[in-house]
Amino acid sequence: MNTLLTLHDVVAGYGAGDILKGVDLEVSAGTVTCLIGPNGAGKSTVLKCVSGLLRPRLGSVRFQDEEINRLSPRARLLKGIVHVPQDRSLFPAMTVMDNLLMGGYVMSDQKAVRRRIEEAAEVFPICRKRANDHAGSLSGGEQKQVELARTLVLDPALILLDEPSIGLDPKSRHQVFASIRRLAESGRTVLLVEQNARSGLAASDFGAVLESGVVRLVATGTELLDDPEVARLYLGAAGARTAPTNSVASAAPGEGAR
Numbered sequence: 001m002n003t004l005l006t007l008h009d010v011v012a013g014y015g016a017g018d019i020l021k022g023v024d025l026e027v028s029a030g031t032v033t034c035l036i037g038p039n040g041a042g043k044s045t046v047l048k049c050v051s052g053l054l055r056p057r058l059g060s061v062r063f064q065d066e067e068i069n070r071l072s073p074r075a076r077l078l079k080g081i082v083h084v085p086q087d088r089s090l091f092p093a094m095t096v097m098d099n100l101l102m103g104g105y106v107m108s109d110q111k112a113v114r115r116r117i118e119e120a121a122e123v124f125p126i127c128r129k130r131a132n133d134h135a136g137s138l139s140g141g142e143q144k145q146v147e148l149a150r151t152l153v154l155d156p157a158l159i160l161l162d163e164p165s166i167g168l169d170p171k172s173r174h175q176v177f178a179s180i181r182r183l184a185e186s187g188r189t190v191l192l193v194e195q196n197a198r199s200g201l202a203a204s205d206f207g208a209v210l211e212s213g214v215v216r217l218v219a220t221g222t223e224l225l226d227d228p229e230v231a232r233l234y235l236g237a238a239g240a241r242t243a244p245t246n247s248v249a250s251a252a253p254g255e256g257a258r
């Protein structure tokens, strides 16, 4: 598998202290990778370092074999990195179609924008069904689908999703994770952060456990779901499904980065 994104020894933070303390992570093209870990571990901070909202203090972020540390968020967007934040980001008083058109605001070719909206609507039919409705009138799950569709207008290579299922009912959550799989099937690479670790890992090819600012363990989504230590710490009371794999507790800091 081709590596699309590599974080090497990334150190980053907001004030005096470091939140990320040497993050190593590789994301392969065409896969879905889910970052899990406790509150405050720095999961969203990893996404910000990739999209450029935060500059690492040390280390490197490479995308398609190019170091992008010094690029602005806009330059990274134009390279095909889109970041969907945790909070709802549609303009509620604008129609779904106008929100989709906003997705192409950095593009000068308006014909291409229209064409991509058509393509996005094939993947997310809600865009066609509710095109003329105010975005604010859609359910939370429907709005998230429009947000995902809006990313496609930029024909992204890498989609960063921060807590895509937050605040959604189980049915909507299921739809959003199914949509994320569809994004990967259409050739996109997805790196997501998810509090709902069980659903996030189930929808992902790979998972990474971030603890205290370092990646402790990387494995397939299935392996992490089956790891009793991961289950105990991050998956709630239901426990692991089958036999153990490497445990988080026994992994050295930084170990396991692919």
Ligand SMILES: Nc1ncnc2c1ncn2[C@@H]1O[C@H](COP(=O)(O)OP(=O)(O)OP(=O)(O)O)[C@@H](O)[C@H]1O
Residues within 6 Å of the ligand: 014, 015, 019, 037, 038, 039, 040, 041, 042, 043, 044, 045, 046, 193, 195
């Ligand atoms: N803009 C900011 N300014 C100052 N501190 C921040 C800022 N954003 C995040 N932090 C702090 O950085 C730490 C890591 O935050 P981050 O959002 O990356 O964690 P997380 O693993 O995504 O957690 P959660 O699951 O709770 O969202 C937290 O202690 C948070 O308070």
